[in-house]
Amino acid sequence: MVKFGSEEWGKQFCQKLNESEAYNKAAETWEGDFVFVMEFEDGTKEVRLYVDLWHGKCRGTAIVGSDKEAEFIMSGSYSNWVKVAKKELDPIQGLMTGKFKLEGDMAKIMRATKAAVELVNCVTEVENVEF
């Protein structure tokens, strides 16, 4: 079992991205890194997962501190991230209804919605996940 949002989960997610032909093709021109912020409901802590994405490949992931900068920062509650991983919540709908917040170049992300969908598909493909 791998804990959702952990360093090990990040590595397996990265591997799924690199194995996905659909993601590789959809994101073949993408250049930009992300920090996914999972906020715990009690507000006491958060997990920040850095994902380095480049031309359809994942070049690495890491759990980082709040000082780590990235081109895009996507934040949401841990429970909503779990819903995304279980295919119970469409993350784009989540962004549009305020369940997630996104910081970064909006014009760039709007041109890469297909890549975003394939990226989320890879989130859901990580196996044996403990939530």
Place this chain on the structure above:
Amino acid sequence: MWYWNAPKLVFGDGAVDYLEQIKGTKAFIVTDEVMEKLGFVEIVSKKLSKSKIEVKVFNEVEPDPSVQTVKKGGEICSEYKPDIIIGLGGGSAMDSAKAIDFIYEQPDMKLEDLSPFVSFKLHQKCKLIQIPTTSGTGAEVTWAVVLTDVKERRKLLLASREIIADVAIIDPIFPAKMPPSLTASTGIDALTHAIEGYVSIWRNIYSDAMCIKATQLVFENLEKAVKNGSDMVARENMHNAATIAGLGFGNSQAGIAHSMGHSVGAVFHKPHGFCVGVALPYIMEYEILAADEPKKMFAELGRQALAIEEKDDLKASKILVKKVRELLKATGAPLSYREMEISSEDFEKNFDLVVANADMDSCTSTTRPMPSKEDFQKLFKAAFDGKALTL
């Protein structure tokens, strides 16, 4: 969790008289030269003058409006400082009005930042009123803005729930004199909105109701409106159908007929309604072939809107595709991109660009199954040659 977004609707014969009741001091009308020649700008201006509202007209909106045009309109609007912006025309004028409203309300932001993921606090300086003069676009009730990036030869899709109009005036006086070809192309656009809105992954119980009714109205009235432009019952039904379809797909999403249509329109500059309408039966065939869920939904739409009695989903969905092709033919709409006077040479020369733009279009990401680039290649080849996908 999802939202239903809609402006206040004023509809029916004489709906434009609503402008005599509104409060304000300065109105900025975003339109094009054709609307002035047809006397529509004068009609609207006279109504506003009864409310003692001063008017300034920006009539430079072109078909497939460019980012440059709306930025120019935004500058003029910002100098004028209106408390009402009116979009008067087809989708180009109304989408330009939304973009100009954004520039005026948020002068420190780039137009490209208009996104559904950000809160802007719009409509603080002015109200937005949309008056459609064609019956198809639905832009009077949607919160998307489609502009053309002239340099990159592609459509730029911007969106924000906050950009939706405060009021939409649906008066059949405006589309009454549309020529048959424009009646057909805009009506087919409405049909495409209704059908794609019904099968979108973001469909919901409210959008379903709108899409079913709009599909029914288009099938019952479009051919009549094309063949007898003086049939005002058909005209009014089509005008309402377009707005109802706009409410449907605007609260779910358009699909890959729009991805393909946006792409073809940006490269070859052909009427939007025909660009999406040509693609419609092919994408329906593709989706029916690719997965069970769309097949069930098309069958259900056919039963609900057109009283198709067939119980088998595949057969019922095929009947709906056949009826779409029959309607296209009956209204004189093209059934292939070749029929839209796009040469084989020109199409082949731009093929990779057209496929790539459709693949990147945001309507693609809300379609299931989501087509690959190879799927788009097959779809474009079929739609160019007019060869149905085998079901």
